[in-house]
Amino acid sequence: MESRGQGDIKGCNEHPSEETKGFCKDCSAGVCFRCAIGKHRTHTIVNIDELDRRDLETQLTVFETKIDQLREKAQQILEKAKNSESHSEKLPEITRNFQEIKERFGSGQYKEMIVGELERNYAQIKDMYDKLTREEKEDQNLQDKLASLERSTDTSIFDYIRSVIDERNALINAYEKNLKNQKTMIAEFNHFDIKERIIDFFQNIFIVKKKLTDKRIIHYFEWGNKNIHFYDVQSRKQSKYLVDFNNYIPKFCRTVVTDHGRLFCIAGRHQDNVCCNWMLEYIEEHKCLEHKANLNDARSDFTSIYESEKDRIYVIGGNDAKNFYKNCEYYDVGADKWVRMAELNVARDSAACCVFNAKFIYVFSGRIKFSPKEITDVCELYDVEKNIWEIINVKNKSNWIPCDLAMAFQIGPSSILIFGGFDKANRTNATFVFNTNNKTIEKSGDLPTVGSFSTMVFQIDDCLYTVGWNNTKKNLYKYNISDSYWKVDEEFTI
Incomplete structure (x- = not known):
């Protein structure tokens, strides 16, 4: 046995004024007397004078494993850093491009492109006004010519008057057209905020994704009972709670977590299969569901999405167990208030929806008839500021499989990204990418297994997570955005 001498005794990390008297084998840490009777009181503690190297062997193996893991991770980071260095070579060029844009704004080139056209049109209108004023002065000459026709049969006078009328008519028509164009241009720029448009342009190029919450935890509410599941994607640990609530969790409800970590359970059907308009918030401290402001319409099978900039939860379509809804509404989280929105063009439930650039909502497919089941291929776009839905003309729908869920x-x-769902008869593992610029849909890499989805999509770092189900079980699907591939987290089980 190799014991330590008194010269090796050091102060306790937790209590610097106390000497280290022992070693906690459970925590691999030196402890003093206060530690031993405190938080380490139920642990295995060895007197430091009796500490043997064999007592440390197990922990040394753990340390070695962790060091190897850290070394491997460091190597991966180095590789990524090398890639970043190669990308950084482009920074001077990007900087030059921005400088060039700045100089063009400074020199007035962009002003000339837009304001210059308006100024030229204004000059044309002024010239038109001056010419028409002169024409009025020449009217007396024309009147004299007309009077002379009463006394003469000279056809040359007739030809002159006719040519003057034709020229004036052509001139006035041209000026009228020019004036309409000018009014159109002024109307288009009347409410034009150049600063906002420029900011929008660059945001669309360099869009910054926000994490929905700092907590890296996925939730799942079991319909028809009181079980709520949480899964930490980092530690891959799962927990399950029996929620304190007078009723069961409604079937076909939807759940959303906000940027601030507030978790809501929305509407659905309760025990007697009747649609409800409940808005429930999960209170973590008491493991309970608390009623908030009710929805305007009782509904189930709708789609719910969260928009962080305005802190709103949008509810799109759905049904009342008999009819499909065009009705939509949003929940103002801070005000605890539901507000009606414009109606969809096509009533539907279980559509694939997402917020886009915090300004639009896209809606793809969805169910429009219960039996026999029918799926619509109509896609719609909602303008948040204008409160208007419009149908999207998708150019190549034949590439796509419209589904509900x-x-x-x-x-x-x-x-x-559009993925999974249920067509008329079967679940699918198909994934597609919709391009908002050219309105096309292209096939992408398939899901690892077929899946239907109704639970919120979480973005954590560069990955998407959502719970889906197939014919055998529920899965946690993970999508890597940069590398465009799917996988199933095998540690997740319900």
Whole structure:
């Protein structure tokens, strides 16, 4: 046995004024007397004078494993850093491009492109006004010519008057057209905020994704009972709680977590299969569901999405167990208030929806008839500021499989991921990418297994997570945005 001498005794990390008297084998830490009777009181503690190297061997193995893991991770980071260095070579060029844009603004080139056209049109209108004023002065000459026709049969006078009328008519028509164009241009720029448009332009190029919450935890509410599941994607640990609530969790409800970590359970059907308009918030401290302001319409099978900039939860479509809804509304989280929105063009439930650039909502497919089941291929776009829905003319729908219970999520400045769902008869593992610029849909890499989805999509770092189910079980699907591939987290079980 190799014991330590008194010269090796040091102060306790937790209590510097106390000497280290022992070693906690459970925590691999030196402890003093206060530690031993405190938080380490139930642990295995060895007197430091009796500490043997064999007592440390197990922990040394753990340390060695962790060091190897850290070394491997450091190597991966070095590789990524090398890639970043190669990308950084482009920074001077990007900087030059921005400088060039700045100089063009400073020199007035962009002003000339837009304001210059308005100024030229204004000059044309002024010239038109001056010419028409002169024409009025020449009217007396024309009147004299007309009077002379009463006394003469000279056809040359007739030809002169006719040519003057034709020229004036052509001139006035041209000026009228010019004036209409000018009014159109002024109307288009009347409410034009150049600063806002420029900011929008650059945001669309360099869009910054926000994490929905700092907590890296996925939730799942079991319909028809009181079980709530949480899964930490970092530690891959799962927990399950029996929620304190007078009723069961409604079937076909939807759940959303906000940027501030507030978790809501929305509407659905309760025990007697009747749609409800409940808005419930999960209170973590008491493991309970608390009623908030009710929805305007009782509904189930709708789609719910969260928009962080305005702190709103949008509810799109759904049904009342008999009819499909065009009705939409949003929940103002801070005000605890539901507000009606414009109606969809096509009533539907279980559509794939997502917020886009915090200004629009895209809606893809959805169910429009219960039996026999029918799925619509009509896609719609909602303008948040204008409160208007419009139908999108998708150019290549033949590439796509319209489904209900599919999901959508923005993955780039002009890209929306659409995945999974249930067509008329079967679940699918198909994934597609919709391009918002050219309105096309292209096939992408398949899900590892077929899946239907109704749970919120979480973005954590560069990955999307959502719970889906197939014919055998529920899975946690993970999508890597940068590398464009799917996998199933095998540690997640329900």
